[in-house]
Amino acid sequence: MAEIALDSVHKAFGSFTAVRPTSFTVRDGEFFVMLGPSGCGKTTTLRMMAGLELPTSGRILLDGEDVTWKRAAERDIAFVFQLFALYPHMTARRNINFPLRLSGMGRREIKERTEEVARLLRIEPILDRSVSGLAAGDRQRVALGRAIVRRAKAFLMDEPLGALDAEFRELMCEELRVLHNRIGATTVYVTHDQLEAMAMADRICVMNHAEVLQIGPPTEVYAKPATRFVAGFIGAPAMNFLPADGNLPAGATRVDVRGGTIDVPPTRAPLPTAAVLGARPEHIVVGAQGPLRGMVTAVDYMGARQLITVETLAGSLKVRAPNDVRVRDGENVSLSFLTDHLSVFDAATDRSVTIEPQNG
Amino acid sequence: MADAELIGVTKRFGETVAVDNVSLSVRDGEFVVLLGPTGAGKTTLLRLFAGLEEADHGTVRIAGHDVTDEPPAARDVAFVFQQYSLYPHYSVFDNLAFPLRAPGRKRPESEIKKRVTEIAQMLRIGAKLKNRATQLSGGEMQRVSIGRALVRSPNLFLMDEPLSSLDAKLREELRAELKRIQQELGATVIYVTHDQLEAMGLADRIGILSEGKLVQLAGPRTIYEEPVSVTAAQRLGNPAINLLRPGDMGLPDGPMGAARAGVRPEDVRVGTVGGIPAKVINIEHLGADMVALMEVGDQTIHALLTTDQAIHEGDGTTVTVRPGAPIWFDQHDNRIH
Numbered sequence: 001m002a003e004i005a006l007d008s009v010h011k012a013f014g015s016f017t018a019v020r021p022t023s024f025t026v027r028d029g030e031f032f033v034m035l036g037p038s039g040c041g042k043t044t045t046l047r048m049m050a051g052l053e054l055p056t057s058g059r060i061l062l063d064g065e066d067v068t069w070k071r072a073a074e075r076d077i078a079f080v081f082q083l084f085a086l087y088p089h090m091t092a093r094r095n096i097n098f099p100l101r102l103s104g105m106g107r108r109e110i111k112e113r114t115e116e117v118a119r120l121l122r123i124e125p126i127l128d129r130s131v132s133g134l135a136a137g138d139r140q141r142v143a144l145g146r147a148i149v150r151r152a153k154a155f156l157m158d159e160p161l162g163a164l165d166a167e168f169r170e171l172m173c174e175e176l177r178v179l180h181n182r183i184g185a186t187t188v189y190v191t192h193d194q195l196e197a198m199a200m201a202d203r204i205c206v207m208n209h210a211e212v213l214q215i216g217p218p219t220e221v222y223a224k225p226a227t228r229f230v231a232g233f234i235g236a237p238a239m240n241f242l243p244a245d246g247n248l249p250a251g252a253t254r255v256d257v258r259g260g261t262i263d264v265p266p267t268r269a270p271l272p273t274a275a276v277l278g279a280r281p282e283h284i285v286v287g288a289q290g291p292l293r294g295m296v297t298a299v300d301y302m303g304a305r306q307l308i309t310v311e312t313l314a315g316s317l318k319v320r321a322p323n324d325v326r327v328r329d330g331e332n333v334s335l336s337f338l339t340d341h342l343s344v345f346d347a348a349t350d351r352s353v354t355i356e357p358q359n360g
Numbered sequence: 361m362a363d364a365e366l367i368g369v370t371k372r373f374g375e376t377v378a379v380d381n382v383s384l385s386v387r388d389g390e391f392v393v394l395l396g397p398t399g400a401g402k403t404t405l406l407r408l409f410a411g412l413e414e415a416d417h418g419t420v421r422i423a424g425h426d427v428t429d430e431p432p433a434a435r436d437v438a439f440v441f442q443q444y445s446l447y448p449h450y451s452v453f454d455n456l457a458f459p460l461r462a463p464g465r466k467r468p469e470s471e472i473k474k475r476v477t478e479i480a481q482m483l484r485i486g487a488k489l490k491n492r493a494t495q496l497s498g499g500e501m502q503r504v505s506i507g508r509a510l511v512r513s514p515n516l517f518l519m520d521e522p523l524s525s526l527d528a529k530l531r532e533e534l535r536a537e538l539k540r541i542q543q544e545l546g547a548t549v550i551y552v553t554h555d556q557l558e559a560m561g562l563a564d565r566i567g568i569l570s571e572g573k574l575v576q577l578a579g580p581r582t583i584y585e586e587p588v589s590v591t592a593a594q595r596l597g598n599p600a601i602n603l604l605r606p607g608d609m610g611l612p613d614g615p616m617g618a619a620r621a622g623v624r625p626e627d628v629r630v631g632t633v634g635g636i637p638a639k640v641i642n643i644e645h646l647g648a649d650m651v652a653l654m655e656v657g658d659q660t661i662h663a664l665l666t667t668d669q670a671i672h673e674g675d676g677t678t679v680t681v682r683p684g685a686p687i688w689f690d691q692h693d694n695r696i697h
Contacts, residue, residue, distance in 0.1 A: 170598070170599075173644070174642060174644065174653060177642055177644070178641060178642050178653070181641065181642060181673055181674075192527070193528065194528075195528075195646065198644070198645045198646060198647060199644040199645060199646065199651075200644070218645040219645060219667060222645070222647050223667075234647070235647045235648075236528065236529075236532065236647070237532060238529070238532075280647075280648065281648070282648040298536075298539070300560065300561045301560055301579075301580045301581050301584070302557065302560055302561070303556075303560065303580075303584050303596055303597045303598065303624075304597070304624065304625070304626040304649075304664055305648075307561075309536075320648060323581075
């Protein structure tokens, strides 16, 4: 059981605000990912949870107990720095139980705990082999084993996969998540990689400029972004943004962009000045009919899918289509939009008027 | 611009065969991407074209001439490295102008100014020409280093993972620009990467390299749909192709000699009536799609699904493979037609 709650936590370094007053709760057993560009405050927030930084004001509660002033070592939280550095001259077993030997645990218990972790990771047969001779995937599992052998209440991880190349990172994402599904330990994971966040999180917390912009499950953050920043940061290729006319009352169901009028979900707030229509590439359909016309300027094949770039009066739009849709460069096409999936943002505040107004 | 060709080229480093009897012909104005894991020989191939490595066997031809024994300078190629190497004390303008001021190639200053301005505009760094190189962001620095290759009109551009040090958003943006510029200039480019999305986004043809050998050279769609071997099949597609045994998961036995069946994750159907029982052990969200990792008997497979499918970790479900989807391989991992 480990629930981590932040209550109005705020951190300043001199006159620089690293984290504005922030409250949220990481639930017991949850895989919680903090996502944002570098300098957004996500690592500082994590370090405060770990006890490696003290908040300027506010409280941190671990299972209801105020640990704000407790040192890192007293919090029973495992902070995973270098997930993938192993001692090459040691066996898998000695790498895994290194933290236990350091803590002076008894021999028998060390043996039991190590073998339990090995079973969990399915690496029992290689326990007594030297790690330098292991396949890369097995080495990573050994490293994971070392991280979890302490049975901490929670794991805090700061870009643990950052140093790996893309292909391997994807493998390890899945490996980490599958392990989490098995042991269910509360995990807070910091990354700037939206794909990693989408792939692993139960909930994503998106930060920018020291502020939490949205917390929610990956599908929700993706489908109903609270701000234009969240909409643009999550999803690759990024959401298309089309400037649209403002001066619309709450409840409007269509917006005017250059070259056409697009049906949108009813807006929940008035748009006094200007609006921005947000449409993800998979929510635009290339066809013979539709409210916006354009010319195909690029077709990128992406395996299972393809990416079609269409030049329109409202700008250059990316459309994601199944790979059996055949269009060519230079072809004139019409675009239609999947109304229910569109977002409308207030150009003045960048906040979505498509979703329920949120507090904070 | 020009065509470029390797004919039966082999390069050894001691016991290691880095490039193993490779023949590769790149057409004038073509964008060829060499794709493979670390150590496949991609960079060595590029360096053989550049003259930075000497071939042990075989011939290197550029613009119709045998350049096998020519030094790098005589080959008229431009090389862009992964790490941008700018002169930090120079302005952006002077960095870009550098190749045009080199001894033996020196052009009049008025021509240099025209060319540098043109390229800077193309790369959208026109406003930064007076800045020092050190005042630029990472993305801008890499633009300058690409620009420095573009200012000359060499026979051939050789690029070694030029975008890999940039973050994801920037990489995507520069990738699109690079393709646009290449088309505008009609440039011949040989480009090395281990990022399959980059390869598919940029290439006219992709060369799949593995252990020093050129496994397949073809358009992205051809490699994806008609890979010549298991190696080529595994190189494109995310998540990677599932490799199953004939007869598994309701698959037919396949053609004579079939030893393995490759099934793309988008061809795995989940929750179909009469399918094989499966257990969902993980769900990964990719945004528009999601990936389900499932246990089926003693195997695990990936399925690429749309997000409107209601499926969760721990669910029991069923799977089938879309008829006609399997790609069959023989016992040597070569495709059976």
